Amino acid sequence: MYEGAIQDLIDELGRLPGVGPKSAQRIAFHVLAADPTDVKRLAAALHRVKDLVRFCTTCFNVAESEQCRICRDPRRHDEAICVVEEPKDVVAIEKTGEFRGRYHVLGGAINPLEGVGPDNLKIRELMARLSSGEVKELILATDPNTEGEATATYLALLVKPMGLRVTRLASGLPVGGDLEYADEVTLGRAFEGRRVL
Amino acid sequence: MYVRRLELVDFRSYPRVVVEFEPGPGVFVGSNGVGKTNLVEALGYVATLSSHRVSTDAPLVRIGAQRAVVRCAVVHEGRELLVELQIEPGKANKARLGRAPTTRPRDILGALRLVLFAPEDLSLVRGEPEGRRRFLDDLLVARQPRFAAVRSDYERVLKQRNALLRTAYLTRRVKGSGGDLSTLDVWDAHLAEHGSRLWAARLELTAALAPHVERAYDAVAAGKGTARVRYHSRNETTETAPQELEKVLAEALKNGRPQEVERGVTLAGPHRDDLSLLLGEMPVKGYASHGESWSFALAMKLAAYELLRAEGIEPVLVLDDVFAELDAGRRERLADLVGGAEQVLVTCAVDADVPARLRGARYAVREGEVEHG
Numbered sequence: 001m002y003e004g005a006i007q008d009l010i011d012e013l014g015r016l017p018g019v020g021p022k023s024a025q026r027i028a029f030h031v032l033a034a035d036p037t038d039v040k041r042l043a044a045a046l047h048r049v050k051d052l053v054r055f056c057t058t059c060f061n062v063a064e065s066e067q068c069r070i071c072r073d074p075r076r077h078d079e080a081i082c083v084v085e086e087p088k089d090v091v092a093i094e095k096t097g098e099f100r101g102r103y104h105v106l107g108g109a110i111n112p113l114e115g116v117g118p119d120n121l122k123i124r125e126l127m128a129r130l131s132s133g134e135v136k137e138l139i140l141a142t143d144p145n146t147e148g149e150a151t152a153t154y155l156a157l158l159v160k161p162m163g164l165r166v167t168r169l170a171s172g173l174p175v176g177g178d179l180e181y182a183d184e185v186t187l188g189r190a191f192e193g194r195r196v197l
Numbered sequence: 198m199y200v201r202r203l204e205l206v207d208f209r210s211y212p213r214v215v216v217e218f219e220p221g222p223g224v225f226v227g228s229n230g231v232g233k234t235n236l237v238e239a240l241g242y243v244a245t246l247s248s249h250r251v252s253t254d255a256p257l258v259r260i261g262a263q264r265a266v267v268r269c270a271v272v273h274e275g276r277e278l279l280v281e282l283q284i285e286p287g288k289a290n291k292a293r294l295g296r297a298p299t300t301r302p303r304d305i306l307g308a309l310r311l312v313l314f315a316p317e318d319l320s321l322v323r324g325e326p327e328g329r330r331r332f333l334d335d336l337l338v339a340r341q342p343r344f345a346a347v348r349s350d351y352e353r354v355l356k357q358r359n360a361l362l363r364t365a366y367l368t369r370r371v372k373g374s375g376g377d378l379s380t381l382d383v384w385d386a387h388l389a390e391h392g393s394r395l396w397a398a399r400l401e402l403t404a405a406l407a408p409h410v411e412r413a414y415d416a417v418a419a420g421k422g423t424a425r426v427r428y429h430s431r432n433e434t435t436e437t438a439p440q441e442l443e444k445v446l447a448e449a450l451k452n453g454r455p456q457e458v459e460r461g462v463t464l465a466g467p468h469r470d471d472l473s474l475l476l477g478e479m480p481v482k483g484y485a486s487h488g489e490s491w492s493f494a495l496a497m498k499l500a501a502y503e504l505l506r507a508e509g510i511e512p513v514l515v516l517d518d519v520f521a522e523l524d525a526g527r528r529e530r531l532a533d534l535v536g537g538a539e540q541v542l543v544t545c546a547v548d549a550d551v552p553a554r555l556r557g558a559r560y561a562v563r564e565g566e567v568e569h570g
Contacts, residue, residue, distance in 0.1 A: 110380050112361035117377050146353040146387070154383045188343030 006032065058129070060105040060122045062087045076100050080137040081129065083155065085109050085148065093141065101139075104129065109147040110154060118154065126155075130162060137165040144171045198273040198310060198511055199540035200240060207262035208284075209235035216567050220272075222536070222555040225544045227562030233544040236567070237313060237515045239267045240542075243280055244311035245335075246290070246302055249318075255286040271309045280308045310339065310512035312505070314498040314519060321497055322481055322490045326471035333399050333472060336406075336501050340508065344398055351391040351467070358384040358463050366461025378458065385450045392466040393443035396430065399467065400437050403428040409500035409507075416534045417499070417527055418492040422476040426497070429473040432465060491522055499534065514541040520550040528552050 001007060006028055013024035031039055055061070056068035063069070070076065070090070080101030084090055090103050106121040129135065138159055142148035156166050172190040173182055182190070199220045205211045210232040225233045234250070238257075241249050248257060258265045264285035271278050281293040282305065292302040299305060320328050337344040361384060365376030407426050414424030432449045436442055449465040450457075457464050474481040474493055481493050502514050514535055520528055520543065532554035535541050545551055548559075561568045 110383070112357050112364060112380070112384075115364065118379055119377070146350060146357060150354075150357065150380065150383050150387055153386060154380055157382065184342040185346040188346060191343075 055105075059103045060107060060125070061090050061103060070094075070103060076102060078102060078134045080139060081126075081135050082139040082141050083126065084141050085143055085151075089141065099139075101137075106142070106151065109142055109151040111147045121151075123155070123158070127158070130159065130164065135164065137167060140166065140168045144169075198271055198513060200269060200309065200513055200542075201272050201277060202268075202270040203236065203240065204266075204268040205236075205239055206266040206268075207259040208239050208265040208267055209257060209259060211235065211565055212259060214565070214567050216560065217569065218540070218542075219558055220540050222538075222557030223540070223542045223560065224548075224551050224555060224557065225542070225560045225562050225567070226548045227546070229546055231562050231564055233562045234315070234517055236562070237315075237517050237542060237544060240269070240309065240311055240513070240515065241313045242284070243267055243269050243282055243305070244309045244313075246282075246306065249313060249315055253286070254284050254290075257284055258286060269309060278308055280305050307342070310505070310510055311515060312498055312502040312512050313515040313517065314495055315515075315517040318494045318498060319491055321494045322474060322485075329472040329474075330468075330470065332497065332501075333402055334395075336504070337398050337402055339501075339505060339510070339512075340402070344395075347391065347394050347398065351388075351395050354384065354387045354391050355463055355466065355468055358388055359461075362457060362463065363461045365458065381454075385447065388463070388466055389443045389447040389450060392446050392468075393439045396442050396446070396467045396470070397437060397439040399470070400428050400442075403472065406497075406500050406504055409503045410496050413499035413503065413534065414492060414496035416530045417495055417523070418489065419527055419530060421489070424493055424496055425475040427473045427475065428470065430467070430470045488522075492527075495519065495531075502535075502538075511539045514538045516541065516543045518544055518546075520545050520552075521547065529554070 002010065009028045009031065010021075010024045013019055013027050014021055016024075019027070031042075052064055053062055054064070056063040056066075056071055058067055058071045061068040061070065063071075065072075077100060080099070081104050082093060082099055082101060083104045083106060084093065085106055085108055087105055090105065093099055093103075104122065104126050106123065106126075108116050108121055110116060110118060110121070130138070138155070140152040140155060142151045152168055156168075159166055170193070171186075172193055173179070173186065179187070200218050202215065202217050204213075204215045206213050216236065225236060227233050238248055238250060241247075242257070248254075251257070264283055267282045267284070269280045269282075271280060279293070279295055282302065283291040285291075290302045292299045292305045294305050294308060321332055334344070334348050338348065358381075361378065361381060365378050368376040403426055410424050410426050418424075432445055434442070434445045436445060446465060453465050474497075476485055476489060476493070479485075481490055485493065502512060505512050516535070519531070523531060528550070529552050532552040536554045541555070543551060543555060559570045561570050
């Protein structure tokens with residue numbers, strides 16, 4: 001145990017995800033030894049993130065104004081909405097450059113074990129967006145696990161009667177990898193989902 | 198495959214021991230409590246990452262030691278592979294395959310394939326259905342590793358669906374009404390989808406296993422009735438294809454919904470199924486003698502061994518404390534049945550209990566040491 005401020009810092013850092021007691025201590029002493037202007041910049045960034053960042057009123061991605069950058073962009077089309085669980089999924093899909101439509105961030109997935117039901121997700125808001133009639137396709141890009149699949153099925157059942165095209169991202173082998181290095185679960189699923197050429 | 202060398206450090210009663218093996222039969226002889234079973238338990242741990250005797254790791258480490266190490270050289274189709282496992286209670290196990298550490302201990306699964314029969318396996322016959330379901334599922338995964346995913350997907354969906362039903366049930370009890378079941382249709386669909394895959398796989402496995410069980414029981418019990426195994430589901434059907442079973446299961450969930458909502462738990466699905474064991478037309482549980490029950494349990498393990506072998510996976514066979522339970526005639530028949538195995542390891546207290554057919558290498562086990570004799 002250290003005294004006063006340094007221990008407070010270690011304790012606070014230790015509460016962050018992915019930071020164990022050893023890392024917390026290392027970061028704390030790094031901060032202590034760092035240039036005061038660097039530390040001030042970090043402190044200011046921490047303050048700003050809480051003061052300035054909000055959630056986009058349309059898609060619930062992180063934003064600095066009423067609407068996020070993607071929702072404001074007039075060059076993107078409104079015909080397709082890609083539904084994801086978290087803002088970080090938006091970033092991942094944006095990196096591909098494949099998608100020029102809009103997003104909708106649910107804020108999680110249906111998970112009864114953790115008490116998350118449809119009412120805890122931004123599903124009502126999604127339905128409101130779809131009712132405008134401009135959207136032609138809904139792309140379900142929730143995680144390929146039990147909860148993500150359940151959320152995708154739930155949305156598909158909900159949206160199908162509206163006559164939209166509903167699609168789900170494919171799952172299978174990573175590109176550029178060797179077949180032999182794929183784990184047996186992924187490879188087994190890719191086998192099941194094989195297609196005719 | 199066969200085990201060529203086993204080294205234990207601080208495992209159970211052994212501070213350090215090295216045993217060299219050859220293909221074919223190997224017999225561990227020693228009086229009760231000197232540590233014969235500890236040797237085969239260590240092999241079982243490398244093969245399955247769990248002990249057949251205890252559910253926690255603490256008893257595996259010698260009293261006073263920090264961690265136990267099991268090192269094993271396995272020869273498969275002429276190639277030798279080193280497997281090392283470090284067991285430290287309260288921490289994640291560390292494993293090495295060849296010379297390299299593995300990222301996850303479960304990467305060593307498959308390096309040593311083993312079918313082990315021990316006195317504890319009597320619970321396959323006498324115990325709860327859960328043990329028989331585990332027997333089937335473990336064998337499924339041994340035959341086709343992708344069933345590990347089918348099994349865990351099903352368990353996850355089941356857990357989520359049960360959580361939903363239970364939360365709604367508790368809400369109703371507290372408030373008198375309500376409870377959000379709006380996603381139940383979704384969980385029904387997923388439960389039927391994953392459940393039917395597991396169901397279909399178990400049905401197929403049971404069909405493949407049945408002739409082996411009959412033959413093995415006939416050998417160890419010498420013609421006292423025909424041993425049969427039959428997959429038993431509450432939703433009895435003649436269908437076997439996953440697509441058809443999915444419909445059956447979906448229908449059962451639909452019809453059973455009022456009852457499930459009432460009780461707050463999932464009542465239909467392969468997690469409620471069982472493997473019925475029959476001698477002639479009579480169920481083994483409740484009707485069979487101790488000897489018959491024991492022979493049936495042995496027959497199931499031997500059948501699993503024969504099935505894997507027939508499909509090109511030649512596991513090591515381990516028979517822990519088996520021969521003392523058998524009369525002379527049945528000993529000979531069992532020896533004939535397993536004598537052709539690439540490697541069969543046997544433990545016994547009395548040397549003379551093991552038939553001449555299995556007179557391969559002999560190991561004298563004494564307190565904390567093993568001597569090749």
